Amino acid sequence: MAKRQTKHMKMNAWSSSSDTMDPKDVGFNFDLLDEELMSRGINVKWFGAVGDGRTDDTLAFQAAMAKCDKRYKLFIPAGDYRIRQTIENNSRGIFGVGPYIDGGQMGTRIIWDPIDTTTDLLPCIRIRNAGIKAVFEDFGVYGVSKYNSRELGKWINKGLFEQSLYSMFAVGSAAIEVAGSATPIFRNIATAGVKVGQLLNSNNGHVSSYECSWNGLIGVYCRINTGDYFYQGGGISGAFCGVLLGTILAAGHRGGFSAFLHRVHLGFAPYAIYQCIDSGLDDYNRLSSVVGLSGIYMNTMFEQCGEAAIKLLTKSLTSNLRILGFGFSWSTITYTGNTAGWEYSLPDGLRNNVEKQQYAAWFGTVADPTVINDDLGTLRKSTAQGALGSAYIDTLTGDKGSVLTGLGPSETVIRRKVTPLYRNADLQTRMQEREHRTLMPVSAPNLLRNPEVLSNWIVSNASLSLVAADQVPVPITNEMKQVIGSRPVILRITPDGVNSPSIRIKFNAPTLPYRGDANRNLAMQYFILETEHETSTTYRAIGRISAQNAEYIFNDSLTWRTKDWQHLRGRELSSKTGLLYEFSIGGLPKIGEIYVAGVMVTWDHVGSYSPYSHSYMTDSLEIGGPGNxxxxxxxxxxxxxxxxxxxxxxxxxxxx
Structure with a gap:
C-alpha cells in the first residue's frame, strides 16, 4: 500500500495546476520521493512516450531528460521508441530492460531516424553533461540505414578511399557520442544501422564498456583520442571497420587509440582496426608522424577479417602496445548469393581480386616497447591471389628489440630497420660519402619530366614563373653552384595569399604510371628559398613522390629556421609497387615568394643534378690516348x- 501511495503522490506532484490536492496538506515527504526517484529513475512514459516504433517520441524523451535535472537516471521500458532529434543527456545514466527483442522477450530499442540527414555524425544521444561515471545500460540504438560490407560502394568514394581520407565516407549519423568531460560507463548496449556506433569525441577519455555490441558502418570511431579506453566482453564490428582512428590534434598528439581490450570480439568486417586521415590531407602532409596503436589487447579475437586485421597509416607510430595473440581468421574474398554468410571482403568496386588481402596487418613505424606475441595465435598470409605476407611494417626501430612473434615473422615484410647506431654515426658516415658522389661530373637520369620547362609543372594556389640566378633575393650558394651549376634555372612561386600553394610535376613516361622497380630505393633533392613564414620560428616544405595505391614516399614535413637556401634531400625509401605518378612540393607558406631549383628524382642515390631523363654532364667529354x-x-x-x-x-x- 505504501508503494502505491508513493507512486500516486509522485504523479500528483507533477500534475497540472488544476489539481486541488496540495502534497503538503497530506504530510507528503519530498525527501522520500527524491530517494525513490534516485533509485528507480524517471520513466519516459510518464511524459507521453509510446514506444510503438511509429510514434515520434522525441519530445517525451526531451521532457523526461529535462526532469532528470542531472540528479536522476532515465528509465526506458521495453518497446521501440522512434527518436528524430538528438537527445542531450541531462541524467545520471540511462537504463532499459535489454537491447534486443528475441526469444519472446521484449527489449528496449531506440529507433534513430533523424530529421537532419545532412549533418555528419549527428548523435541520437550525446553524453556531455552529467556524464561523470554515469551508467548507460540495457538498451539499443538502431539507425535506419542498411549498411553492409558487400555494398560498401554506396557509402564509400573509391578515389578518397585510396588516399585513406575520412571524407571517403558518406554523411551518416552516430548512435552515442561521448563529448566534453563526460566519462560514462556502458553496459550491455547494442548499436546498428548507424554510421558510427560509439563516437569518442571527448577531452577527458576514461570511457568504459562492458558486454556491449558496437556496430554500424563503423563500430567505434576514436575521433579525439584523449586516452584510457576500456572494453571488456562483447564485440566491435562494422560494415567497413570495427575501430576507426584518425589524425586530429588532441592532448598534445595526433590520432591514436590508447585502449585496454579484454575478451572482445573484433573483425566480422573488412577491417577490424583502420586508421584514416581526418584532419585534412594538407595537415597530414605537414606532419612527421601521427600516433598509431597503444594499450593492451588480452584474449581479443580478430575473426573473419575481410581485408586486414589492422590497417594503419604509413606515418603512424605504434609503441607501448601489447597484443597477446590475435585469434585471427580470414574471410572469403568473394561474395556469394548467401547474404547471411560470413563474407566481409572489400567489394570488387573498391579493390579488385588481385590486390585483396595483401597483408593481415599494416603498420607504419613500430618502436620499442611493442610486444605482439602468439599466445592466442598468429597472423597468417592469405591464400588470395594478391597476398604478399602476414604483416607489413614500414619502419622497425629501437635497440631493445620488440617482440613480434604474433605477426608471423617468417612472412612479415619489414621495409626498413633503424637502430640508434644506424640513425646516428653509421648513417651520417654513409651519407657524407654519398654527398661526394653528387660532385661527380656525369649524373644519373632524372626520372621527372624536364623540371626546367615551365609547362611541365602544375601549380595550385599560386602563379609560377622562371627567373635567373641574379633575380633572387638571396644569392645562390657555393654548394648550389657545385651541384646545379652557376647559372641554374629557378622556379619562382608567388602564393595567392589565401591558401597554401603547391607545385607538381609528372614522372617522365609516355603514359602514367611510370613503371619502375618495386622495392628499389629512390632519392630526391631540390634547393628551396622561402622569403616569408607563417610562424614565428620555422620555414617548412614537403617534397614527396606519389605512387600506386595512395603510397607517398618522402612524405615528411621538413623545417628550418633561417631565411636562406636549403638543400632538401630524401634517401633510402622505396615504392612497394614501383608504379610512380608525380613529385610535388607542398606545405608552403601562403605569403612571400618561394624559389625552387634543381628538382630531381633518381634511383638508388642522390646524384649530380640533371634536368634530363638520361645520363648528362655539363661540360665537354674528352677521351684521351691514341686508339681510344x-x-x-x-x-x-x-x-x-x-x-x-x-x-x-x-x-x-x-x-x-
Whole structure:
C-alpha cells in the first residue's frame, strides 16, 4: 500500500495546476520521493512516450531528460521508441530492460531516424553533461540505414578511399557520442544501422564498456583520442571497420587509440582496426608522424577479417602496445548469393581480386616497447591471389628489440630497420660519402619530366614563373653552384595569399604510371628559398613522390629556421609497387615568394643534378690516348661497334 501511495503522490506532484490536492496538506515527504526517484529513475512514459516504433517520441524523451535535472537516471521500458532529434543527456545514466527483442522477450530499442540527414555524425544521444561515471545500460540504438560490407560502394568514394581520407565516407549519423568531460560507463548496449556506433569525441577519455555490441558502418570511431579506453566482453564490428582512428590534434598528439581490450570480439568486417586521415590531407602532409596503436589487447579475437586485421597509416607510430595473440581468421574474398554468410571482403568496386588481402596487418613505424606475441595465435598470409605476407611494417626501430612473434615473422615484410647506431654515426658516415658522389661530373637520369620547362609543372594556389640566378633575393650558394651549376634555372612561386600553394610535376613516361622497380630505393633533392613564414620560428616544405595505391614516399614535413637556401634531400625509401605518378612540393607558406631549383628524382642515390631523363654532364667529354674511342650497340642487330677518329676521319669498326 505504501508503494502505491508513493507512486500516486509522485504523479500528483507533477500534475497540472488544476489539481486541488496540495502534497503538503497530506504530510507528503519530498525527501522520500527524491530517494525513490534516485533509485528507480524517471520513466519516459510518464511524459507521453509510446514506444510503438511509429510514434515520434522525441519530445517525451526531451521532457523526461529535462526532469532528470542531472540528479536522476532515465528509465526506458521495453518497446521501440522512434527518436528524430538528438537527445542531450541531462541524467545520471540511462537504463532499459535489454537491447534486443528475441526469444519472446521484449527489449528496449531506440529507433534513430533523424530529421537532419545532412549533418555528419549527428548523435541520437550525446553524453556531455552529467556524464561523470554515469551508467548507460540495457538498451539499443538502431539507425535506419542498411549498411553492409558487400555494398560498401554506396557509402564509400573509391578515389578518397585510396588516399585513406575520412571524407571517403558518406554523411551518416552516430548512435552515442561521448563529448566534453563526460566519462560514462556502458553496459550491455547494442548499436546498428548507424554510421558510427560509439563516437569518442571527448577531452577527458576514461570511457568504459562492458558486454556491449558496437556496430554500424563503423563500430567505434576514436575521433579525439584523449586516452584510457576500456572494453571488456562483447564485440566491435562494422560494415567497413570495427575501430576507426584518425589524425586530429588532441592532448598534445595526433590520432591514436590508447585502449585496454579484454575478451572482445573484433573483425566480422573488412577491417577490424583502420586508421584514416581526418584532419585534412594538407595537415597530414605537414606532419612527421601521427600516433598509431597503444594499450593492451588480452584474449581479443580478430575473426573473419575481410581485408586486414589492422590497417594503419604509413606515418603512424605504434609503441607501448601489447597484443597477446590475435585469434585471427580470414574471410572469403568473394561474395556469394548467401547474404547471411560470413563474407566481409572489400567489394570488387573498391579493390579488385588481385590486390585483396595483401597483408593481415599494416603498420607504419613500430618502436620499442611493442610486444605482439602468439599466445592466442598468429597472423597468417592469405591464400588470395594478391597476398604478399602476414604483416607489413614500414619502419622497425629501437635497440631493445620488440617482440613480434604474433605477426608471423617468417612472412612479415619489414621495409626498413633503424637502430640508434644506424640513425646516428653509421648513417651520417654513409651519407657524407654519398654527398661526394653528387660532385661527380656525369649524373644519373632524372626520372621527372624536364623540371626546367615551365609547362611541365602544375601549380595550385599560386602563379609560377622562371627567373635567373641574379633575380633572387638571396644569392645562390657555393654548394648550389657545385651541384646545379652557376647559372641554374629557378622556379619562382608567388602564393595567392589565401591558401597554401603547391607545385607538381609528372614522372617522365609516355603514359602514367611510370613503371619502375618495386622495392628499389629512390632519392630526391631540390634547393628551396622561402622569403616569408607563417610562424614565428620555422620555414617548412614537403617534397614527396606519389605512387600506386595512395603510397607517398618522402612524405615528411621538413623545417628550418633561417631565411636562406636549403638543400632538401630524401634517401633510402622505396615504392612497394614501383608504379610512380608525380613529385610535388607542398606545405608552403601562403605569403612571400618561394624559389625552387634543381628538382630531381633518381634511383638508388642522390646524384649530380640533371634536368634530363638520361645520363648528362655539363661540360665537354674528352677521351684521351691514341686508339681510344666510344663503343656503341646497334639497337636493331645488337652488334657492338667501336667509333674513333683517324687522320680526321670517323672510323666505325665492328667488335667481335
Amino acid at each position: 674511342g666510344i663503343i656503341l650497340t646497334d639497337s636493331a642487330t645488337g652488334g657492338r661497334y667501336h667509333l674513333s677518329v683517324i687522320n680526321g676521319s670517323l672510323q666505325i669498326r665492328p667488335l667481335p
